[in-house]
Amino acid sequence: MVSRWSHTAENYNDFGFTSNYKLATRYKLTSDFNLRGSISTGFRAPSLAQINFSNVFSQVAGSGISYLVQIAPNAGALAKSMG
Numbered sequence: 001m002v003s004r005w006s007h008t009a010e011n012y013n014d015f016g017f018t019s020n021y022k023l024a025t026r027y028k029l030t031s032d033f034n035l036r037g038s039i040s041t042g043f044r045a046p047s048l049a050q051i052n053f054s055n056v057f058s059q060v061a062g063s064g065i066s067y068l069v070q071i072a073p074n075a076g077a078l079a080k081s082m083g
Helices: 048-052 077-082
Strands: 002-012 016-030 033-040 055-060 066-071
Antiparallel strands (some): 016 033
């Protein structure tokens, strides 16, 4: 059985801090068959377009109720007020 553990910590000057891990393992059941698995937290820093993107659209829920959805840029007042 082979197991591997990794951890990364990064601080983006335009996005913030992130800490992520991954644990992967492989078990050789027979000479022709391996059992593999992994568990991890994933993170990909948003692109500049995603950071600055803004949009408002309406959506209808399954119950027929419609509501507005707003996508706010990270540095915008709405995103800052939400934490």
